[in-house]
Amino acid sequence: MTDFWLYLSIAGALIIAGLAFYAGMLLKQVKRQQQQQQEAEVAHQQRLKQHDKKVLDSVIIIVRAMKEEQCDLSEGCWRLSVLLDSLKTSSELSQQFPNIFELYNEIKHMPILEERKKLEKKARMKLDLERMKQESRLAPAIHNDLEQLHQYANERVSVLQQAH
Secondary structure, three states, rough: HHHHHHHHHHHHHHHHHHHHHHHHHHHHHHHHHHHHHHHHHHHHHHHHHHHHHHHHHHHHHHHHHOOOOOOOHHHHHHHHHHHHOOOOOOHHHHHOOOOOHHHHHHHHHOOOHHHHHHHHHHHHHHHHHHHHHHHHHHHHHHHHHHHOOOHHHHHHHHHHHHHH
C-alpha cells in the first residue's frame, strides 16, 4: 500500500511540476505580448508625432505666406482648416482659432479649380463678391488668429522635436 501512495505522490508531483512549467510558459508569453503591444503603441505614437510635425511645418509656411500677403485669406484659411483638422495629437483647434475656421466654413461650399471654371462669369463674380465680403469682415480677427497659430505651431513643433 505504501508503494501505491509513493507512486501516487510522484505522479501528483509530476503533474504539479508540469502544470507549473506550463503556467510559467503562459506567463512568459503574456509578458512578451504585453511588451510587443507596448512597443507597437510607442511606435504608433511616434508616427502620429511625425505626422503632426510635418503638418505643423506646413501650417507655419502657410501662416507666414498669409502674413506676408503671398496667399490670400480664403485660400490660406481653407488650407489651414484642413491641415489643423488632420492633426492627430491635438484637438479642439477650431475653438482656439475660430476665425480661420469660420471663414473656411463660409467658403467651403464654393467650387474650386475645374468646377469653378465651369461656372458662368456672373456666377463666379457673385461667389467672389461673397468671398471678399467674408474676408473683409473677418480679416482683423483672422490676422489675430494667425499670430496665435504661428506661436502655437512653433511651440508644438518644438515639443514634438524634443519628444524624439
